[in-house]
Amino acid sequence: GFPDPLIADSGNGAHLLYRIDLPNDEAATGLVKGVLATLDLLFSNDVITVDTANHNASRIWKVYGTLSRKGDSTPERPHRRAKILSAPEEVKIVSEERLQAIAGLLPRKEPPRRKGARRGLDLASWLLDHGVAVRSTKPWNGGTLYVLAECPFSGAHKDGAFAIQFANGAIHAGCHHASCGGGAQRWPELRAMHEQPRGKRNETPVENPTPSPDEYRIRALEILRSGDPLAFILDVFNRTHVGDRIVAECLALSIASQSVENTRGLHVAVSGNSGKGKSHACATMLDLIPEDCRLTGTVSDKALYYDDSLRAGTVFFFDDFSLSDDLQEIMKTATANFREPIEHRTVTSERKLQVCHIPERCVWWLAKVENPGDDQVMNRMLTVWIDDSVEQDARVLEHMKRLEADGPVEGDDPDVLVARAIWSIVKEHRISVRIPFARSIQFSSAANRRNPGMLFDLIKCHAVFRFMQVPSEEVDGRVRIEATRADFDAAARLYGAINQEIGSQDAKMTRNEAAALRTIERMGWRTFTIRMLQEALGLSYSRTRRILQGYTSKGTVYSGLLEKCPAVSVVDATVVDTSQEVTIRRHELLFQFDAACYREWTARLTVWLEDDDDSPPEGGCNNGCKDTREDESREIERDPGKEEISPGIDPGRRGSCTTPPGAQRCPAAPSGGGGVAGLQL
Incomplete structure (x- = not known):
């Protein structure tokens, strides 16, 4: 990140000189002061101290070549001549963006605590109990900053890791290296490294010890450097979930979008008939990413704003969950501002303003029989169908038989752990x-x-x-x-x-809607009724009517083929039935189908x-x-x-x-x- 500095001996200390190009105003002075304060907190110890007073432009600087006569000259500490030790051929300018990144490396504000969370965790005791060595301890914004002796997140470097406990008990841990997240919140990950899940504390240990995490990371690096990472992830996916490789590829690319600097984000909506594997496909791919990067289950409308354990790059998976109007609006805002956190301002019971936020670069996966949101929601999604063919049913059955015949497997699949390591490495970078x-x-x-x-x-x-x-x-x-x-x-x-x-x-059609159009075309119908299409599809009358006309649920309007497909239209006709002894007239909806328009519409992309x-x-x-x-x-x-x-x-x-x-x-x-x-x- 930083260019090579000019290194000098001032006679009383060491100088690292970096060239900057900033106006001489309060903002620039505050920026330099913030950089020095961050460096002091991360690197000062009992032997070395970063001088934070040299932040203003009016400072008097030592002239190199002169003798420093500050204090008495003693044999142990004689007067030294200030001199330049080394200088690069070209002294490059440090960009303002790099200075801002260093100044903002440590959180300045206390992160909000989760409502109802326990205050009993003492970070100093936790670090001591779990053998996490601390190099130095310093006060920070009313709390305590712990500079760790070694980085627990990466073996590529040792320095740079820190942990902070604020006055309200909230904890933030991270590393200042860009490859380690550049100060991003990694406390859940650090805690997971050392704390055993509650449900597994009394289990008998496995006789054959599993490889250390470094071994999985080494193999993951080999695949990233010389293999095909995407194919490896998809192959591991297919060991648990048969077929649906296109669905899996969409899910994998959605996760990868979190590491692309210049992307709008990729979100996935999986639709298909009940019991055909939508949930299983998404859950299988979720199992291949680190645990602290996923969120599943149901949530209330504003719950995501108040979850302080959420981290940037989380995958939200909602399975067969109807999105409320408020949650749909949150999703629209989050997807439209993918690269920025979104904020929610509310008032506490004490009538004080509270600002909550959902972190940036979160992706949304939705799995539902029908499209799970309105048209604006679906326009933001990769719309894919689960394979519900007869051939897929047979493959799934054979896979289930094989699993039952082989019996349960103890422990995690090593390739699953390698896949998680691949995602961990990819998530460490912004590309x-x-x-x-x-x-x-x-x-x-x-x-x-x-x-x-x-x-x-x-x-x-x-x-x-x-x-x-x-x-x-x-x-x-x-x-x-x-x-x-x-x-x-x-x-x-x-x-x-x-x-x-x-x-x-x-067109944002579901698989059932696409199947209905193919059936109408194959039957050669120019005019048809709901009953005719119902018999051809083998679905219920109500479901067939919804496919054609759409429906409204909980205030949300879901479009049908009449709105999506220009080849389908409807006429409200009066039908005369003379099959009985009396003539019966009734109203009936007659749907019309334009085959030429349909072929042009489906082939336009x-x-x-x-x-x-x-x-x-x-x-x-x-x-x-x-x-x-x-x-x-x-x-x-x-x-x-x-x-x-x-x-x-x-x-x-x-x-x-x-x-x-x-x-x-x-x-x-x-x-x-x-x-x-x-x-x-």
């Missing part, structure tokens, strides 16, 4: 990803302005998994990398899947990459794209009768791409040599 070919990405429709942004975020999140394998640079504690063609190919494949095969990203020249860009080519699609086609099972999307790009023709029946034509290659390669949906 800025540039897409150098962004201007060449073409969309056939940009009507929904959020969807192109989601594609860009998918590209960045794919690139994050390779941040240790590609050229990078670190600026102000942030890692910068560039996405490659391979990242685009992977993101385009996933984007196509959630728009056609296993989701409805643009196209994403491709327009190359600047004939040569394939770095990171992938037409053949490479085909290999990627063929690999994935072995992983994704499709229902019989569904139209197959031909995998890949034709390697023999520049500017070619594959198109399913009924889709728009592939965009023609521009004249003059520029090639087009990509994925046609």
